[in-house]
Amino acid sequence: MSASWSRFSVFYLLTFLLLAAIPLIYSAVAAGPMDFSAVGDRASAQTGLAWTSNILVVVRLCLAEPLLWLMVFGSAVPSIAAILVCMRNPQRLRALFARFAIRLPWREAARIYAFIFFIMLSGLVVVYLLRGMLPGPEYAQADGIIGPGLVLLLFAAAFLDQGAVLEELGWRGFAHHELQSGLLNPLAAAITVGIIWGLWHVPRDVTSGVIERLGWFQYLCLYLPSFLLGTVTTSIIAAYFVNRCHGSLIPAIMVHGLSNDSVGLSGLANMEQALSPYHQFTKALPFVLISIAILYFAGKQLGLRADSR
Numbered sequence: 254m255s256a257s258w259s260r261f262s263v264f265y266l267l268t269f270l271l272l273a274a275i276p277l278i279y280s281a282v283a284a285g286p287m288d289f290s291a292v293g294d295r296a297s298a299q300t301g302l303a304w305t306s307n308i309l310v311v312v313r314l315c316l317a318e319p320l321l322w323l324m325v326f327g328s329a330v331p332s333i334a335a336i337l338v339c340m341r342n343p344q345r346l347r348a349l350f351a352r353f354a355i356r357l358p359w360r361e362a363a364r365i366y367a368f369i370f371f372i373m374l375s376g377l378v379v380v381y382l383l384r385g386m387l388p389g390p391e392y393a394q395a396d397g398i399i400g401p402g403l404v405l406l407l408f409a410a411a412f413l414d415q416g417a418v419l420e421e422l423g424w425r426g427f428a429h430h431e432l433q434s435g436l437l438n439p440l441a442a443a444i445t446v447g448i449i450w451g452l453w454h455v456p457r458d459v460t461s462g463v464i465e466r467l468g469w470f471q472y473l474c475l476y477l478p479s480f481l482l483g484t485v486t487t488s489i490i491a492a493y494f495v496n497r498c499h500g501s502l503i504p505a506i507m508v509h510g511l512s513n514d515s516v517g518l519s520g521l522a523n524m525e526q527a528l529s530p531y532h533q534f535t536k537a538l539p540f541v542l543i544s545i546a547i548l549y550f551a552g553k554q555l556g557l558r559a560d561s562r
Contacts, residue, residue: 260338261431265449267334272456275323292320306515308415328416331423352426356499369494369504372543373511379539380519389531392520406516414510424450425495425505439555447488451481463528475530483537487512489544496556
């Protein structure tokens with residue numbers, strides 16, 4: 254096994270081992286079964302803030318209910334695992350954090366960022382229209398979403414999403430970079446990371462009751478394939494723009510954050526709706542088309558230049 258495969262394997266194993274610590278710590282501190290929904294409700298009641306993926310709001314809720322820091326830790330697990338793998342090599346660790354930098358001239362970077370906004374928001378609008386045409390549950394619409402504040406909301410979704418900010422150093426910063434650096438072509442690397450990223454959420458589905466609610470058959474045959482379709486297509490889109498920006502993680506944070514749609518452009522979903530096969534499948538479909546378009550124009554290299562491996 255090559256050194257890169259070894260690092261990648263250790264990284265992925267660590268993501269599950271670190272996740273396993275969360276219910277143990279929760280039980281030790283709270284002396285009861287894990288119930289982040291109840292803790293989140295208490296934090297919202299104390300602060301007057303609704304739960305959102307905006308990391309600034311999440312921090313304020315965590316200050317009210319410290320148990321919620323375990324959820325933040327859970328989001329940060331991929332990045333923590335990447336840091337742990339790189340710690341033995343200071344040069345590798347510096348290179349990992351250097352991927353947060355903008356690696357293009359500002360004007361060129363701004364054009365790419367604007368294009369990311371355009372395609373991701375277009376995809377979310379198509380999701381909204383698709384759900385309006387297909388039989389399925391009705392989605393609530395965010396009040397006052399159209400107005401001057403929309404621009405700020407979109408920037409917050411793109412740059413301040415909890416999952417995107419805390420996870421991407423691990424997924425695109427470490428895992429994808431490691432795989433496409435001589436092990437796999439960029440497309441195969443993106444698909445692999447998309448699959449392992451999706452499967453990494455299975456423990457969440459076990460502990461949050463998703464499998465119990467859906468049943469194993471519906472979960473394995475409908476929900477999980479739909480969810481993986483979303484993570485794979487998002488991974489392809491993110492990898493393409495990361496490669497276009499010479500390894501910068503900012504495009505990955507934007508793609509990940511906007512795909513989570515904290516603004517509610519595609520409709521506001523409660524937890525039960527969001528963790529359903531219908532929601533995941535309709536959410537993924539437009540981004541499948543975007544991924545196909547990227548592959549048509551960029552090919553398997555996904556924008557990676559030979560001199561930037």
